Amino acid sequence: MGPRLFPFGVDPIRPEPTTPLTIILDGVPVAGVAGQSVAGVILAGGTLGFRRTSVHGTPRGVFCGIGICYDCLVEVNGRRDVRACQRRATEGDVVTTQHDALPPGGAAA
Amino acid sequence: MTNNVIIVGAGIIGAACARALAVAGVEVTVIDRGTVAGGTSAACEGNLLISDKGPGHELVLAQYASTLWKHTVAELAEQLGDTFPSVEYDPKGGLVVATTVTGAGPLLSFAAGQRGAGVDAWTIDADEARRLEPDLGPAVEAAVYYPEDAQVQPTIATEALMASARLHGARVLENTPVLGPIHDSAGALVGVRIPSGELRAGRVLVAAGPWSGQVANLLGVYLPVRPRRGELLVTTRMRHRIFHKVYDADYVGAVGSDDGALQTSSVVESTASGTVLIGSSRQQVGFDSSLRVDALSEIAAKAIRLFPFLADVAVMRSYGGFRPFMPDHLPVIGEDPRMPGLWHATGHEGAGIGLSLATAVLIRDLMLGIIPPIDASPYSASRASLAPHLVDVA
Amino acid sequence: MNASNIQVLVIGAGPAGLAAARAARARGASVTLLDSSDQLGGQFWRHLPPERPSAEERMLHHGWATFRELSETLEADDGCQIFRGAQVWAIERSPERVDGTAVGLPGAVHVVVGEPDGVGRQRLALRPNAIVLATGAHDRTLPFPGWDLPGVFTGGAAQALAKGERLAVGRRVVVAGAGPFLLPVAAALATTGATVLGVFEANRAAALVRGWLPNPWELVGAANKGTELAGYLAGHLRHRIPYRLGRAVVAAHGSDRVESVTIASVAADWAPIPGTEQRIEVDAVCVSHGFTPRLELAIAAGCALTADRFVKVDDGQGTSVSSVFAAGEITGIGGVDLALAEGRVAGHVAAGGTASDRELRQDRRRRRTFRGFAARLEAAHGIRSGWPGMLTDGTIVCRCEEVSFSALCGAAESTGSRSLRSLKLSTRVGLGICQGRVCGRTVEELLGRRLVGGLGDGVTADRRPIAAPIRLGELAADPVADVATSGVDEFDQRNSESTRGPT
Structure with a gap:
């Protein structure tokens, strides 16, 4: 159960064969298809929550999917705060999930 | 004279004065054309600084203020209870870094002068500076650590002081602009006209920050408070990497400067929410609040000089506010000799948050006829350094 | 000023922006078209990347031929410079005006060009003669308990992933909220292999009838839109998706991801009716309650807003700021045909034409019709005042x-x-x-x-002087002022192929 890429042979839009790619999510290879967003690869790989929030430590993932909500932030190849839904995955991308603790005594709303 | 006061302005100065007077039993009415903490107090860093002040009257006021903050914060927390947001008082200390060889000498002699005036200013070497701030860049020519520098969240501090004032009986009228003065037959100010009619009181205290000149003008006197715009950047949240208030030594020069043109200096610190606050520019552009990209670029470049890792960090927000600039760099605290009944508590430039508590004590004591804990005469509207500026040349 | 000397900057390459760019070119202006995405088409025509050509991609879209025609024409046109991956992060207002010319200077538009949220993207500072803002809108989703769980998506997310990647956000999905947009969301999910367990529209039949029926002739005029909707409804029947009125998702449940949702009947004001709750097991839920216009750039440019918080425009789509125009969803939520009509008028007038010009006759008429249609939509599907009844003390409001x-x-x-x-x-x-x-x-x-007396400071949440995050290193860099010599148009050439897949 969960997100999945529409199986290739069934899709009525008659797609041509896709090119596979692999990204590394927190050290684990995840298979995707060339042209997908980083978020799409992560979702299709079965992970919905891939960030932990700073105040309550709860999981978050894709929410708006169009770059508005910034809930899907990940580190890509060492650069932080990349919206996974806006960034195209490229072969070998090293994606690290972000969990930023508040400073000691930091505000908890 | 009746025991009541109208305070014009619901920023931190008005709130602190309202609280001090209300606690002393004075009947206080605060009016503001907007809302509490609607102006400069919601658009600044919340600095409680000693480090940027050289020997002189402003330093004396700041030193006195810094003795007041800790117990005031505790009083407010006790009085307002757990549901009230924390004022985020943090005596984190300040680190001033000279990033150039030419900046090192002036910083060290400035600190030496401050030590002579009782400031805790520790000259430290680059290694010690890096122990305090491991992510400092290579450009550390000299550094001075100021353990007395502290921080509050200025908007919450304002709300807290005002909430406390209310609990002591102060009345706050928001969305209530001053329309004009009410004078008695002798020419003394005995109240203000507001949209709903008249408000009368024995004294009217103008605490309208950078708008104090406009309010004073409405009431019939000229006061040379000018707006000086300051711009800040806020980064996205990150892990805690900056532990003190960190400035490059240019800050000292920019604050004291009379130059109206754009000046920037780097002030970098973490906030309780995990963001980093980066300031700030200083520019006299009237009340023009439009975004100036050149100012932001300069601030960014200087912050990166202090902390190179910031280059890859994203800015998500900028905000700017107007500081109440005085031509002789001192606030005006006390009665206006030109108009009985008119009082001022304004002109604190970029130091109003820190100086608010001390200002309130002076105002309270002067109004009640008590001798204040520090000499109030240097801040008087009749001081010699202000006299040449009290003639309206505009 | 001769039209050929006018530089028109179009921000946003969705339907309104593409139409504006085309119309401005038709009058001879030179056009720069920016979009933050690496594709043209905006959210409405979000499509598969060039790596994934598909013979029948048009099936996923409404007006695909229009998109192809617009985008291919502009891409082939040397007078139209297109920047993909171009994020406008600030607009500085310019106090100067050039006297004696038809078009003043609207100020500097600050852009970073490069991969989304990249580092070291190129900075541009553009100073066009006219700006057309076509920044569109995004879903508005009201909070409810559990809406912060992974697996809760906006409708826009479901659509973007379905159309842009052929990814279904779940296998067993509920679609809920308000508005006709729920239907294409459900259709997109269903045509991407998901089972849509139901579409739950919070408004009731009476509200829908009030909204749709008083002036049915407007619907006839808006034939294109009507057909589109009818198509979606037919699609529902085909896919056997239940469509329920007066119901809402009032909670999502799960530990680390959504496992089920509670559906409840809601009153006419959307307050949940106790005792009507029904739990449904899902692996995803898509919730949208309408749209919020993306106003930050318009506000930065100084444009006045209407009482209901859209950009105020005149007959020529001009805003309150001279030489700044607005088109599409930032002037009102009205669908693709209204966006196209407004875009054509905006581009034409920005390029020196006037609103009364003959060639705009049809667009003016369409605009009238579709604006009426938009008002009907709002009447039928707008957010009602009882929605906070869904909130509990612990419900996250700010995610x-x-x-x-x-x-x-x-x-x-x-x-x-x-x-x-x-x-x-x-x-x-x-x-x-x-x-x-x-x-x-x-x-x-x-x-x-x-609050007693309401909010008193006149501040709105829409003002964002920094319109998109920018890295400090980028901010510190000097911008390139002259686009022609910047070389940034070589950015990611692969993306220019993105609309050249098979038709």
Whole structure:
């Protein structure tokens, strides 16, 4: 159960064969298809929550999917705060999930 | 004279004065054309600084203020209870870094002068500076650590002081602009006209920050408070990497400067929410609040000089506010000799948050006829350094 | 000024922006077209990347031929410079005006060009003669308990992933909220292999009838839109998706991801009706309650807004700021045909034409018709006042800063503040990285209703002088002022192929 890429042979839009790619999510290879967003690869790989929030430590993932909500932030190849839904995955991308603790005594709303 | 006061302005100065007077039993009415903490107090860093002040009257006021903050914060927390947001008082200390060889000498002699005036200013070497701030860049020519520098969240501090004032009986009228003065037959100010009619009181205290000149003008006197715009950047949240208030030594020069043109200096610190606050520019552009990209670029470049890792960090927000600039760099605290009944508590430039508590004590004591804990005469509207500026040349 | 000397900058390459660019070119102006995406088409025509050509991609779209024609024409046109991956992060107002010319200077538009959220993207500072803002809108989703769980998506997310990647956000999905947009969301899911368990529209039949029926002739005029909707409805029947009125998702449940949702009947004002709850097991839920226009650039440019918070425009789509035009969803939510008509008028007038020109006759008529249609939509599907009945004390209102409903109300109560700015700063609501894009209007409504006398500081959540995050290193770099010599048009050439897949 969960997100999945529409199986290739069934899709009525008659797609041509896709090119596979692999990204590394927190050290684990995840298979995707060339042209997908980083978020799409992560979702299709079965992970919905891939960030932990700073105040309550709860999981978050894709929410708006169009770059508005910034809930899907990940580190890509060492650069932080990349919206996974806006960034195209490229072969070998090293994606690290972000969990930023508040400073000691930091505000908890 | 009746025991009541109208305070014009619901920023931190008005709130602190309202609280001090209300606690002393004075009947206080605060009016503001907007809302509490609607102006400069919601658009600044919340600095409680000693480090940027050289020997002189402003330093004396700041030193006195810094003795007041800790117990005031505790009083407010006790009085307002757990549901009230924390004022985020943090005596984190300040680190001033000279990033150039030419900046090192002036910083060290400035600190030496401050030590002579009782400031805790520790000259430290680059290694010690890096122990305090491991992510400092290579450009550390000299550094001075100021353990007395502290921080509050200025908007919450304002709300807290005002909430406390209310609990002591102060009345706050928001969305209530001053329309004009009410004078008695002798020419003394005995109240203000507001949209709903008249408000009368024995004294009217103008605490309208950078708008104090406009309010004073409405009431019939000229006061040379000018707006000086300051711009800040806020980064996205990150892990805690900056532990003190960190400035490059240019800050000292920019604050004291009379130059109206754009000046920037780097002030970098973490906030309780995990963001980093980066300031700030200083520019006299009237009340023009439009975004100036050149100012932001300069601030960014200087912050990166202090902390190179910031280059890859994203800015998500900028905000700017107007500081109440005085031509002789001192606030005006006390009665206006030109108009009985008119009082001022304004002109604190970029130091109003820190100086608010001390200002309130002076105002309270002067109004009640008590001798204040520090000499109030240097801040008087009749001081010699202000006299040449009290003639309206505009 | 001769039209050929006019530089028109179009911000946003969705339907309105593409139409504006085309119309401005038709009058001979030179055009620069920016979009933050690496594709043209905006959210409406979000499509598969060039790596994934598909013979029948048009099946996923409405007006695909129009998109192909617009985008291919502009891409082939040397007078239209297209920047993909171009994020406008600030607009500086210019006090100067050039006298004696038809078009003044609207100010500097600051752009970073490169991969989304990249590092070291190229900075541009553009100073066009006219700007057309076509920044569109995004879903508005009201908070409810559990809406912060992974697996809860906006409708826009489901659509973007379906159309842009052929990814279904779940296998067993519920679609809920309000508005006709729920139907294409459900259709997109169904045509991407998901089972849509139901579409739950909070408004009731009576509201829909009131909204749709008083002037049915307008629907006839809006034939294209009507057909589109009818198509979606037919699609529902085909896929056997239940469509229920007067119901809402009032909670999502799960530990680390959504496992089920509670559906309840809601009153005409959307207040949930106790005792009507029904739990459904799902692996995803898509919720949208309408749209919020993306106003930050318009506000930065100084454009006046209407009472209902869209960009105010005149007959020629001109805003209150001379030489700044607006088209599409930022002037009102009205669908693709209205966006296209407004875009054509805006581009034409920005390029020196006038609103009364003969060639705009048809667009003026369409615009009238579709605006009437938009008003009907709002009447039928607009957010109703009882929605906060869904909230519990612990419901997160601001997702970024994790501010709960009770924390927000508690701060308002304890401070006595009536200032949005102050309450933002004291609770951090709306101060996180999305800068209140998701929660801003919700917070304004919640506070405005709760506070005696309403909010008193006249501040709105829509003002964002920094319109998109920019790295400090990028900000510190000098911008390139002259686009022609910048070389940035070589950015990511692969993306220029993105609309050249098989038709």
